[in-house]
Amino acid sequence: xxxxxxxxxxxxxxxxxxxxxxxxxxxxxxxxxxxxxxxxxxxxxxxxxxxxxxxxxxxxxxxxxxxxxxxxxxxxxxxxxxxxxxxxxxxxxxxxxxxxxxxxxxxxxxxxxxxxxxxxxxxxxxxxxxxxxxxxxxxx
Amino acid sequence: xxxxxxxxxxxxxxxxxxxxxxxxxxxxxxxxxxxxxxxxxxxxxxxxxxxxxxxxxxxxxxxxxxxxxxxxxxxxxxxxxxxxxxxxxxxxxxxxxxxxxxxxxxxxxxxxxxxxxxxxxxxxxxxxxxxxxxxxxxxxxxxxxxxxxxxxxxxxxxxxxxxxxxxxxxxxxxxxxxxxxxxxxxxxxxxxxxxxxxxxxxxxxxxxxxxxxxxxxxxxxxxxxxxxxxxxxxxxxxxxxxxxxxxxxxxxxxxxxxxxxxxxxxxxxxxxxxxxxxxxxxxxxxxxxxxxxxxxxxxxxxxxxxxxx
Numbered sequence: 001x002x003x004x005x006x007x008x009x010x011x012x013x014x015x016x017x018x019x020x021x022x023x024x025x026x027x028x029x030x031x032x033x034x035x036x037x038x039x040x041x042x043x044x045x046x047x048x049x050x051x052x053x054x055x056x057x058x059x060x061x062x063x064x065x066x067x068x069x070x071x072x073x074x075x076x077x078x079x080x081x082x083x084x085x086x087x088x089x090x091x092x093x094x095x096x097x098x099x100x101x102x103x104x105x106x107x108x109x110x111x112x113x114x115x116x117x118x119x120x121x122x123x124x125x126x127x128x129x130x131x132x133x134x135x136x137x138x139x140x
Numbered sequence: 141x142x143x144x145x146x147x148x149x150x151x152x153x154x155x156x157x158x159x160x161x162x163x164x165x166x167x168x169x170x171x172x173x174x175x176x177x178x179x180x181x182x183x184x185x186x187x188x189x190x191x192x193x194x195x196x197x198x199x200x201x202x203x204x205x206x207x208x209x210x211x212x213x214x215x216x217x218x219x220x221x222x223x224x225x226x227x228x229x230x231x232x233x234x235x236x237x238x239x240x241x242x243x244x245x246x247x248x249x250x251x252x253x254x255x256x257x258x259x260x261x262x263x264x265x266x267x268x269x270x271x272x273x274x275x276x277x278x279x280x281x282x283x284x285x286x287x288x289x290x291x292x293x294x295x296x297x298x299x300x301x302x303x304x305x306x307x308x309x310x311x312x313x314x315x316x317x318x319x320x321x322x323x324x325x326x327x328x329x330x331x332x333x334x335x336x337x338x339x340x341x342x343x344x345x346x347x348x349x350x351x352x353x354x355x356x357x358x359x360x361x362x363x364x365x366x367x368x369x370x371x372x373x374x375x376x377x378x379x380x381x382x383x384x385x386x387x388x389x390x391x392x393x394x395x396x397x398x399x400x401x402x403x404x405x406x407x408x409x410x411x412x413x414x415x416x417x418x419x420x421x422x423x424x425x426x427x428x429x430x431x432x433x434x435x436x437x438x439x440x441x442x443x444x445x446x447x448x449x
Contacts, residue, residue, distance in 0.1 A: 029271040030443035047438075049431045054438055070439045077298065077314070077425045078232070081195040102443045 031100045031110050039069055039097045039109070046089040050075050055089055055097060055111065069107040071099050073124045082123045093117055098124075199421035212385035217348035220381050221304045223420045224389055224413035231297035235268045236367025237393075237407035238294075242268030256370060256400035263368030270368065274436070275444035279368065280361060284427040288337040288362030289320060289355055290377045293393050294407050295366045299422045309343055309351065314422050322353050333357035335373055353379040364395065364407070372399035382410075389413045 041059035052072040060066045073079055076086070089095070095116055099109025111124030195203045225231060235241035240248040242265070252260060264272040265279055272278075281287055287295055296315035303310045309322040322341040333340050339358040343351050355377045364371050380392040393408040395401065 029266070029273050047434070049434070050425065050427060051432060051435055052439075054435070056438070070442060072435075072439050075425065077423050080423070085196070104443070106442045108439055108442045 030102050030104070032103045033100055035101055036112060037099050037101045037109060039071070039099060040094070041069065041097070043089055043091050043093050043095060044068065046091055048076055048086040053079055053084070055095075055114070057095065057097065059107075067107050069097075069099075069109065071097050071109045071111050073111045084122055088116075088122060089114070196423075197421045198423040201419075201421070203420070204417065212387050215349050215383040215385050218345050218351075219304065220309065220351060220383055220389055221302050223299060223301045223416040223418070223422070225299045225416060226297075227412060227414045231300075231411075231413075233295055233297070234366060236265075236294070236365040236369060238411055239406050239409040242270065242367030242369075244269040250369065250405055251402040253398075253400055253402055255372075256397075259370035259372075259400060260368065263363060263370060265363075265366060265368040268367040273444040274440040279366070280363065281427060282432065284429050284432060285361070286318065286337045287315065289339045289341075289358055290379075290393060290395070290407070291362055291365060292318070292320070292338070293379065293391065294364055296425075297411075298425065299416070299420070300413065301422065309353075312422075315425050316427055317424070322351075324351075329354060329356050335359045337362065339377075349383040351381040353381070355379070370400055371395070371397050374399050384412075387415045389415070 039057065039059045041057035043055060043057050045054070045056035047054040047056075052074055053076060054070060054072045056068065056070050058066050058068050073084070076084075093116070095114055097109075097111055098113045098115075099111055102108045113124055114122040116122065197203050233241070235243055240250060242248070250256075263279075264270070264277050266272065266274060266277040266282070274282075281291075281295075292313050292315070296313075298314040300314065301312040303312065307323065307325040309324055310319055311322070312319045318338070320338040320341060322343040324343045324345075327342060329342055330340050333356070335357055337359050339355045341353050341355040343353040346352050356375070358371065358373070358375050358377075360371065360373050362371070363369060375395070375397040378394045378396070380390075380394075382390045382392070384390055390410040390412055391408055392406065392410055394404050395407050396404040
């Protein structure tokens with residue numbers, strides 16, 4: 001029973017997501033831009049490449065159930081403008097990743113922010129100066 | 141809106157079972173759902189801008205923006221050489237040509253001919269108001285086809301290096317490390333040329349600071365921009381490179397394709413590019429088929445699946 005309640009609590013925490021401004025980029029049609037999910041997990045893969053960089057991480061809920069998430073940012077050229085480098089993420093580290101989840105319910109998301117073990121935050125979205133205005137969204 | 145949130149709770153089997161058996165817990169979820177709109181209304185304010193780093197060039201050295209108070213020196217005549225990029229570091233036009241993005245606004249609707257409208261319907265871009273899911277989009281660059289011309293100006297226009305000789309102006313584009321040559325030696329455009337991805341370009345200085353470039357002979361397989369605007373083999377493009385001062389270059393691009401559009405239209409309107417230090421090393425940015433395959437297998441297809449796992 002404790003685990004069930006814990007599992008539901010985990011879901012509730014995920015659901016108490018705040019809205020974020022709409023913006024669009026490659027493949028945004030797949031994402032639910034009205035929601036935000038916070039993932040705490042262990043990095044299993046870090047791919048710094050085109051078209052988009054990706055972090056794969058194993059996320060456990062309180063009941064010990066592990067879900068492998070795949071999350072994406074943008075291309076390395078754009079991400080260097082947000083303070084990322086190819087060494088920003090390390091396999092095996094515990095990190096927090098805040099994502100826009102995909103609409104179909106699969107464990108995949110678009111990174112809004114990463115919090116490193118040191119507490120340092122890396123913005124996952126495009127440089128605010130270059131982001132699309134809400135009224136130009138792909139998902140109005 | 142509510143349906144989405146409920147579905148997310150129910151995709152996890154253990155949550156589904158727990159919800160069925162435990163009404164108290166279910167009540168907690170429902171209460172959360174009921175109160176969610178109030179939470180949202182408190183938090184819908186725009187997020188404060190994320191901290192941004194200056195970025196690194198291809199050599200790993202910090203990119204130093206031009207000093208705000210720098211007094212722009214006069215432009216050298218007949219010279220657009222240098223390393224240029226948009227002041228905010230991104231020339232990536234994600235919703236299509238910057239002057240007329242595919243955003244559903246009536247003023248950005250292009251003057252399609254019936255043939256143009258038909259061709260438009262066959263393109264399935266990954267962005268804009270006509271955006272398709274990643275696995276359903278048919279953007280040629282998703283399989284690493286060349287952007288071609290004029291898409292090099294109207295989509296991934298990132299750091300751009302311009303080299304000049306007395307005979308030509310050569311533009312080196314960051315995306316895919318491609319280049320094109322604009323002949324300024326007085327030659328005419330070719331008659332009935334074999335189409336090629338980047339067409340055939342000739343340029344003339346119309347005054348000390350403005351180079352006007354005409355291009356024909358482009359490949360019909362390319363899209364004009366990321367929004368999937370089509371073109372025919374009859375496409376004629378005019379680029380006006382106008383050097384405003386020492387540090388700034390404006391690019392205006394006009395599309396003329398009577399088969400697809402009833403009249404010429406401006407795709408880039410005085411798009412500003414800023415001069416970078418001459419020591420600037422351009423980052424590599426390549427569309428690699430194997431990297432794209434990796435991306436699709438890890439996330440593109442996952443995001444596009446209709447069924448939840």
